[in-house]
Amino acid sequence: MNLPEFATTRTLNNCPAPAKLNLFLHVTGRRPDGYHLLQTVFQLVDFSDLLHFEVRADGQVRRTTEIPGVPQESDLIVRAARLLQNAIHDRTGAAAPGADIAIEKNLPMGGGLGGGSSDAATTLMALNHLWQGGLSREELMVLGLQLGADVPFFLFGRNAFAEGIGESLQKLDTPGLWFVIIQPGVTIPTALIFSSSELTRSTKPVKMTDFSIASKKLFGKNDLEPVAARQFPEVADAIKWLGKHGDARMTGSGACVFCGFTQEEQADEVLKLVPNRWKAWKAKAMQEHPLAGLLDR
Template sequence: MRQLLNCPAPAKLNLFLHVTGRRADGYHLLQTVFQLIDRGDVLHFTLRDDDAIRRVTDVPGVPEEQDLIVRAAHKLRAEAIRRTGRTPPGVDIAIDKILPMGGGLGGGSSDAATTLMALNALWQAGLSRQELMDLGLPLGADIPFFVFGRTAFAEGVGEALQAVDVPACWYVVIEPGVAVPTAKIFTSEHLTRNTPLVIMSDFSSYLAKRNGLQGFGRNDLQQVATRLFPPVAEAVEWLGGYGDARMTGSGACVFCAFDSEEQADAVLAKVPGAWNGWKAKALQRHPLLDMSPSTESCEA
């Protein structure tokens, strides 16, 4: 194969997000449920005749050498060289950027995970899924989840993952028009860092009793983000008129679950014009988990 085209990098939502402590190295300990959704960026990989790794699409505000896509590609190639003794060819990486930066949707991490999975196939590097997860963790705490590729109960810094079943549903997501820097939220003096631990069965039992996704836990980062960024608070308040609206990740995007696409459409039609609103369906599996090894397109 010389190329892999149309490789999806789906977004995630945090159905809840608790900060349960802080390690000596400064990393925060979390508990969350990551939910994949069917909206995201799309990446395209084409092998080169030299050894250069290039991002051929301009991404405003993200220099090429700092992009997680490029860093993930370099890291995977170094591991492939170590294992096989041969240098994989260079690659041009194009991206159709759909997800907003600073939105809490995991766009950069998902792009990096898709890069690891696609280039592992294209370069025939032979790494297992767990090895790709381990390779991605130093680049970003959410990357292992996207490589794991299933709705997951996560602990630690986000790398300890267990697959979990959740009901099929649709989400309305609002982009409030601000980018929230993750570091600003985690360094705030107002952040709660001692939420009591839960276990996965607590979450599963709650869903079974309530027959839906509404109301379990909270997002501990939301109180900080809404204090610092009023548009996030406004979006939470507005969408909260239709259900249990909450922020995903460290913000800024706000979401609410609905049982049907029709319900989501009805709410979406009322989103104020100042915001970008959209709907997405819950995904149980990352599309690349089912990628055929013999095709030049990641599309099913």
């Protein structure tokens, strides 16, 4: 993975927005406001979008890359930048600069890999640095939660055991696995799965130590998987196929499915066998977000 290039104080290029996998995902209840209570382990992997930032003096925020189906005004990248501008203004009383933001989009939308959330987190980290906003990691995480429940995890910067709606995070060391990830060719709206009457919301809560004991193999299950698999047969087919080679499961609310291997060679062999009708990648587990150091500078 390319690391960011600090070409000048006005630009920051090749900033990774890595994917995440949910090694398990349990739905343990539902709050009165409708948000679901979850337990999960978030795993960073070295498969990412790349973002490029250039400071503007006029305060405008522009996404310079067209993304089909994603209007600029609703893009989490643009919303994150404007949210940060407001936070810096509230903090200092001064107007924050603007930015031109380009993106090389590699993570599929509606795939359960956290692409939009990761893009937003990378935007917050990069622009906080370029604009000299001075916000701490914790302050950025509070901002990020306004954009989506997964955003604080990417700002947290480490693999984590997560609870609540995903914002309560504890650092967790995870096995150094290699993953084969399959995109079955469908896009799944998160709200569709969480609103389903078929979704069970009563999985018994576990402790982080339960996961640690079982860390040499995948722990638990994904409570969203049966719902998605029934509504999207392509997901069920991908899980069935990949399950012939190991413990395959869906990440997030879908549609991507994955399987972990202890050796890179094992992942390479399975990747060669993936049917041509599906897109597939190999990705390595990471312990830390590549931009975590920006908040320590």
